Amino acid sequence: MKPVLLWSDALIFLLVIVLTVFFYRLRNDPQTRERWGDVFATKLGMVTFTLIMTYVGVALLDSLHFRRALENPEGVSGQEVYYDNQVTSVFDVMLRGMDERFERTYSAPFALKSFSKTNMEDAQGNAIRDFPLLEHAGQHLSDPSERGADILHKSLVALLLGLLASAAIVGVQWLLLRRSAYPWHASWLVQAAVICFFAWLVSISRYYHVLGTDQAGADVAYQSLKGIRTGVLLGTLSTLIMLPIAVTLGIMAGYFKGWVDDVVQYLYTTLSSIPSILLIAASVLLFQVYIDLHPDYFSIGMEKADARFIALCFILGVTSWSSLCRLIRAETLKISQLGYVQAAHAFGVSHSRIVARHILPNVLHIILITFVLEFSSLVLAEAVLSYIGVGIDPSMASWGNMINGARSELSQEPPIWWTLAGAFFFMFILVLAANLFSDLVRDAFDPRTAGKRSEA
Amino acid sequence: MIAYIIRRLLYAIPILIGVNLLTFTLFFVVNSPDDMAVSQLGNKYVTPEAIENWKRKNGYDKPLFVNPEEQGLAAVTETIFFTKSVKLFAFDFGRSESGRDITTDVSTRMWPSLAVALPSFLVGIWVNICVALMVVMFHGTRLDRWAVLVFVSLMSISYLFYIIGGQYLVAKSWKLVPISGFDPSHQPWKFLILPVLVGVVSGIGAGARWYRTLFLEEANQDYVRTARAKGSSEISILFKHILPNALIPILTGVVVLIPTLFMGSLLLESFFGIPGLGSYMLDAIKMQDFAIVRSMVFIGSILYIVGLILTDISYTWADPRVRLN
Numbered sequence: 001m002k003p004v005l006l007w008s009d010a011l012i013f014l015l016v017i018v019l020t021v022f023f024y025r026l027r028n029d030p031q032t033r034e035r036w037g038d039v040f041a042t043k044l045g046m047v048t049f050t051l052i053m054t055y056v057g058v059a060l061l062d063s064l065h066f067r068r069a070l071e072n073p074e075g076v077s078g079q080e081v082y083y084d085n086q087v088t089s090v091f092d093v094m095l096r097g098m099d100e101r102f103e104r105t106y107s108a109p110f111a112l113k114s115f116s117k118t119n120m121e122d123a124q125g126n127a128i129r130d131f132p133l134l135e136h137a138g139q140h141l142s143d144p145s146e147r148g149a150d151i152l153h154k155s156l157v158a159l160l161l162g163l164l165a166s167a168a169i170v171g172v173q174w175l176l177l178r179r180s181a182y183p184w185h186a187s188w189l190v191q192a193a194v195i196c197f198f199a200w201l202v203s204i205s206r207y208y209h210v211l212g213t214d215q216a217g218a219d220v221a222y223q224s225l226k227g228i229r230t231g232v233l234l235g236t237l238s239t240l241i242m243l244p245i246a247v248t249l250g251i252m253a254g255y256f257k258g259w260v261d262d263v264v265q266y267l268y269t270t271l272s273s274i275p276s277i278l279l280i281a282a283s284v285l286l287f288q289v290y291i292d293l294h295p296d297y298f299s300i301g302m303e304k305a306d307a308r309f310i311a312l313c314f315i316l317g318v319t320s321w322s323s324l325c326r327l328i329r330a331e332t333l334k335i336s337q338l339g340y341v342q343a344a345h346a347f348g349v350s351h352s353r354i355v356a357r358h359i360l361p362n363v364l365h366i367i368l369i370t371f372v373l374e375f376s377s378l379v380l381a382e383a384v385l386s387y388i389g390v391g392i393d394p395s396m397a398s399w400g401n402m403i404n405g406a407r408s409e410l411s412q413e414p415p416i417w418w419t420l421a422g423a424f425f426f427m428f429i430l431v432l433a434a435n436l437f438s439d440l441v442r443d444a445f446d447p448r449t450a451g452k453r454s455e456a
Numbered sequence: 457m458i459a460y461i462i463r464r465l466l467y468a469i470p471i472l473i474g475v476n477l478l479t480f481t482l483f484f485v486v487n488s489p490d491d492m493a494v495s496q497l498g499n500k501y502v503t504p505e506a507i508e509n510w511k512r513k514n515g516y517d518k519p520l521f522v523n524p525e526e527q528g529l530a531a532v533t534e535t536i537f538f539t540k541s542v543k544l545f546a547f548d549f550g551r552s553e554s555g556r557d558i559t560t561d562v563s564t565r566m567w568p569s570l571a572v573a574l575p576s577f578l579v580g581i582w583v584n585i586c587v588a589l590m591v592v593m594f595h596g597t598r599l600d601r602w603a604v605l606v607f608v609s610l611m612s613i614s615y616l617f618y619i620i621g622g623q624y625l626v627a628k629s630w631k632l633v634p635i636s637g638f639d640p641s642h643q644p645w646k647f648l649i650l651p652v653l654v655g656v657v658s659g660i661g662a663g664a665r666w667y668r669t670l671f672l673e674e675a676n677q678d679y680v681r682t683a684r685a686k687g688s689s690e691i692s693i694l695f696k697h698i699l700p701n702a703l704i705p706i707l708t709g710v711v712v713l714i715p716t717l718f719m720g721s722l723l724l725e726s727f728f729g730i731p732g733l734g735s736y737m738l739d740a741i742k743m744q745d746f747a748i749v750r751s752m753v754f755i756g757s758i759l760y761i762v763g764l765i766l767t768d769i770s771y772t773w774a775d776p777r778v779r780l781n
């Protein structure tokens with residue numbers, strides 16, 4: 001086994017460390033605590049936060065990559081170890097080989113036979129045309145009619161296991177947090193549901209394709225799960241590239257005013273006047289030309305896909321800072337007129353200290369709200385960009401690529417709905433949770449709405 | 457007023473120059489014309505002669521900024537920067553990489569785009585305002601909370617699913633309209649009805665939610681309380697006081713979009729096979745036709761700037777307190 005650190009893996013783990021340190025340092029700030037308390041005092045806040053954390057957790061597990069060592073062929077001995085060209089992640093291992101169960105082509109969810117007929121021979125050696133049996137579904141059944149009872153039996157066993165596991169995990173939390181004032185039971189319910197779902201999915205996927213297979217014969221449930229990493233990473237990395245640009249320029253414009261303000265305003269007006277989809281498309285295409293002309297920079301195929309992914313994050317970040325910058329500039333203009341900033345000036349406090357101590361903490365709520373809102377819109381944008389052909393590399397699993405590959409499948413007879421359903425389900429839950437959570441964060445942190453609840 | 461508009465138009469010039477420089481840098485400095493030639497011709501079997509031929513055919517065989525071989529003014533005009541970028545200001549878009557005249561293409565494809573975008577825009581605003589008003593009437597009840605949840609759920613569905621789902625249900629299962637295509641001479645409404653429907657439905661979540669917030673902001677104002685104290689009915693408060701006042705932010709929010717309607721919708725047009733500017737851009741991106749992309753970037757920024765100016769003008773028209781100077 002040889003660990004592989006892709007650029008996106010490194011960035012996401014760096015990000016997790018930075019965010020942890022950031023929140024750890026903020027933990028004793030009474031105002032921040034109170035506002036977060038508002039968010040988590042609601043059941044909805046608990047539920048959506050747990051869901052988002054599940055997605056983030058899956059994304060992180062899926063970012064621990066390694067290459068499996070290949071066994072030496074018969075008769076070859078030696079110290080040299082060869083590694084698989086295929087990059088595997090810890091999450092793949094947890095799914096217990098879902099990535100290896102390929103069929104020839106489409107098959108419906110829980111089907112035993114393929115979706116389309118092929119030429120084959122029957123027992124007597126005559127050429128016939130029929131639906132071939134799947135290679136990785138229902139192999140253990142002696143009679144196809146047992147399928148229903150078998151699925152039910154296996155599901156019940158899996159759910160029982162899932163319930164046991166969740167009882168253990170929730171039980172520990174209950175012991176620690178039972179006196180807490182927050183509605184933890186809402187989070188525990190979601191955790192139990194998620195654990196049961198995973199237990200069921202992983203165990204039943206060993207015998208059936210829960211969401212069928214796609215045109216290339218890959219398991220759709222597996223593809224949808226792999227899309228989680230792409231979606232979460234794209235959303236967070238792009239936003240984090242955008243934040244420093246928007247915050248620095250916005251505060252500079254609002255604080256120094258004068259020509260700095262003019263330049264920043266000119267920059268964001270120019271950038272926002274270009275239709276964003278064209279700007280993104282042009283940048284991605286140009287980067288693609290660059291990759292194509294320098295194939296020798298990337299040793300394995302995954303690195304190439306990863307380079308394009310990072311580039312996409314950069315491009316999305318660099319092209320989308322204008323609206324946040326505008327908000328921060330306006331807020332900074334307002335704050336720098338206030339008495340305490342004037343007083344700090346009079347005392348001769350340096351610009352950098354004023355910005356760090358008085359301005360930045362007071363625009364933090366805007367940054368936070370934008371971060372969560374932007375996250376969900378980026379997940380949605382990924383699908384559109386991949387459809388246009390300027391998104392994620394086609395070799396990388398993503399919901400956009402799944403939709404793109406399946407766009408004409410509904411017009412087949414009978415319609416192939418499972419690829420779209422898989423992408424829809426996993427994407428919808430993530431975006432919905434992020435949107436609902438961002439509403440709560442905004443209610444708690446936006447000075448216009450904050451505190452209204454306690455008054456009422 | 458006139459002076460203000462003229463000043464705003466003059467402000468637009470540096471922005472357009474900025475757009476121009478940015479696209480020029482992206483297309484010619486980051487990637488040299490040679491790189492483009494290689495990717496256009498396909499990566500295999502490229503000979504230096506083939507690259508030279510392609511560059512000559514498409515007019516990329518000149519230096520970027522200054523041509524040392526020419527005399528006088530020609531030293532500046534016989535360059536890629538002048539022929540490809542500066543000429544955009546004169547609305548001379550030149551020819552696409554495949555040799556078609558871009559100006560002709562744009563002027564014919566503008567109308568189908570508008571035929572889809574304008575109805576979706578107008579019907580969309582009307583539907584969103586109606587839905588939002590209905591929800592505001594029930595403010596504070598359980599119905600209002602559920603409505604907000606439904607709006608957020610609608611927002612969380614990718615646009616692609618609206619299109620794919622709409623096509624599947626309305627066109628394939630119910631067979632009410634053709635799945636895709638466009639025929640301007642023969643019952644064009646038949647082809648337009650589904651894209652417009654999809655455009656409107658997909659916008660309800662975000663739109664109605666935003667309008668609801670605007671209405672509620674107005675509902676908290678003092679004049680609403682006064683009206684209520686006077687004994688006005690809730691219906692008359694909603695339509696006589698809240699709606700006209702909330703129309704100001706709505707108007708200024710949507711006016712900026714009006715000029716960009718000409719650009720059409722990338723996804724709607726490509727799924728429904730409508731020969732508008734949206735599908736034109738999409739094809740250009742897929743064919744990597746950078747000449748078209750450059751021209752569309754320029755047109756798009758002009759339309760956006762026009763939208764900003766129209767927004768300011770609409771402000772004075774809708775809100776008599778605002779004066780432009």
